[in-house]
Amino acid sequence: xGNKAGEFIFVFLTSIKLxxxxxxxxxxxxxxxxxxxLGAKMVPFAGFNMPxxxxxxxxxxxxxxxxxxxxxxxxxxxxxLKGPQALxxxxxxxxxxxxxxxxxxxxxxCMPNDKGGIVDDLLIYKIEDEEYLLVVxxxxxxxxxxxxxxxxxxxxxxxxxxxxxxxxxxQGPKAAEALQSLTATDxxxxxxxxxxxxxxxxxxxxxxxxTGYTGAGGFEIYVPKAFALxxxxxxxxxxxxxxxxxxxxxARDTLRLEMGYCLYGNDIDDTTSPLEAGLGWVTKxxxxxxxxxxxxxxxxxxxxxxxxxxxxxxxxxxxxxYEIQNxxxxxxxTVTSGTQSPTLGIGIGMGYVHxxxxxxxxxxxxxxxxxxxxxxxxxxxxxxxxx
Amino acid sequence: MNFPSELKYTAEHEWLxxxxxxxxxxxxxxxxxxxxxxVFIDIPTIGTVVGDGAxxxxxxxxxxxxxxxxxxxxEVLAFNTALESSPELVNTDPYGKxxxxxxxxxxxxxxxxxxxxxxxxxxxxA
Numbered sequence: 001x002g003n004k005a006g007e008f009i010f011v012f013l014t015s016i017k018l019x020x021x022x023x024x025x026x027x028x029x030x031x032x033x034x035x036x037x038l039g040a041k042m043v044p045f046a047g048f049n050m051p052x053x054x055x056x057x058x059x060x061x062x063x064x065x066x067x068x069x070x071x072x073x074x075x076x077x078x079x080x081l082k083g084p085q086a087l088x089x090x091x092x093x094x095x096x097x098x099x100x101x102x103x104x105x106x107x108x109x110c111m112p113n114d115k116g117g118i119v120d121d122l123l124i125y126k127i128e129d130e131e132y133l134l135v136v137x138x139x140x141x142x143x144x145x146x147x148x149x150x151x152x153x154x155x156x157x158x159x160x161x162x163x164x165x166x167x168x169x170x171q172g173p174k175a176a177e178a179l180q181s182l183t184a185t186d187x188x189x190x191x192x193x194x195x196x197x198x199x200x201x202x203x204x205x206x207x208x209x210x211t212g213y214t215g216a217g218g219f220e221i222y223v224p225k226a227f228a229l230x231x232x233x234x235x236x237x238x239x240x241x242x243x244x245x246x247x248x249x250x251a252r253d254t255l256r257l258e259m260g261y262c263l264y265g266n267d268i269d270d271t272t273s274p275l276e277a278g279l280g281w282v283t284k285x286x287x288x289x290x291x292x293x294x295x296x297x298x299x300x301x302x303x304x305x306x307x308x309x310x311x312x313x314x315x316x317x318x319x320x321x322y323e324i325q326n327x328x329x330x331x332x333x334t335v336t337s338g339t340q341s342p343t344l345g346i347g348i349g350m351g352y353v354h355x356x357x358x359x360x361x362x363x364x365x366x367x368x369x370x371x372x373x374x375x376x377x378x379x380x381x382x383x384x385x386x387x
Numbered sequence: 388m389n390f391p392s393e394l395k396y397t398a399e400h401e402w403l404x405x406x407x408x409x410x411x412x413x414x415x416x417x418x419x420x421x422x423x424x425x426v427f428i429d430i431p432t433i434g435t436v437v438g439d440g441a442x443x444x445x446x447x448x449x450x451x452x453x454x455x456x457x458x459x460x461x462e463v464l465a466f467n468t469a470l471e472s473s474p475e476l477v478n479t480d481p482y483g484k485x486x487x488x489x490x491x492x493x494x495x496x497x498x499x500x501x502x503x504x505x506x507x508x509x510x511x512x513a
Contacts, residue, residue, distance in 0.1 A: 052450075056423065056424050057423045057424050057449040057450060058426075058449060250423065250449065250450050254449060315427070316427075317427055317447045317452065319451075319452060339449060339450070340426045342449065369429075369445060369452070371431075
């Protein structure tokens, strides 16, 4: 048995070697010891030692789809932007139109670079007038910070609060019920992509955000680091009768893939355009962001490749970096993410294909370990969203 | 973790059970645990002779795919068809119902060159 290329190759035996050979520092999340005591397999991810699995990837996946579970995603980065021109800076660096945000609302967006690619995808929280919180991917914290600083010609006050916050994503159809005893806010009626700041589990200044990366509904709870253990324990006490469980990054990846959500570094990166990646819905060209002219041109002329979702018709499991071919055997693209869908029980994937093959229903072929297997372009999400 | 002493092992985490001049081959408990939930086993070499150390198939877990390497040269006679509908048997019973292939060995004496349970256990540090 031996590992082959795949986005989670580091999960297994090779991870030990990678850690030994690298000089980069692996950071621990504040609750690292707790995860280890819960039996988590810890692996380096985006510079952090993260729980990838507590018991079983499949069980954890189904717990989120059918019940409630908690991911510790404290590795994520948080930047606070404050000042009269905070919105102007955000409008410059992000592709979506943040001017429509009202206090307490959240927006998904991406940061275009000046070469046609994406610096990162992110969430933008409007805390109050002239104050925003940007939530970015762990692996990009330094790159994003440098990029925003470089573009901050507006004297916007920026604070990197990434090390100050823990983030628990409590996801699943039972999340609202499981957490309700911890807050006075009526969680059931909270709208998707809204948040409140208040008391939660007897701790003040918690951000309760009706967001997530699973499509299963639920909340992301931002907790000041000093209270992380206390809040984690309260969440598990409150959720005990709902069968709440800790969930690893392995299940997080299959859950997000079933939703067709992009993962930075896999499906989008410094070289992929938001329009190629199907992020046209967060690329609003009614205002000028970085690389506006290029994006406008792409929007008008169309793109030559597109990120699509596909399901396997032949038996097989697509993985990142596998080649995509047409029937004639010509290369038409590359898989960026793939797995066997725990919900559907078949191979699903995302990948860039030449635009001629991007239409829903197009027959494509995935080169799976030397075998050319039939697949079909489908509309995403692969599994119905529960929110 | 369980490493039955009557089996032989490889550094690539396969086990081999000798039955006359046939061998039953699977992956170890350590291997299945590292891989996580196994969802697909592909053995395209049935009926062919596979050389020592060559790939005879692959095992797909939710998060990764791994090659399966032949511990010793031989002809792949049969695949455990129970794994087609229940690949999780590799997780739940790696040395029993989760066996993968039956092989006619070219040279049964070569089995002595494989790792003992104690050697393998030392290798994986379990």
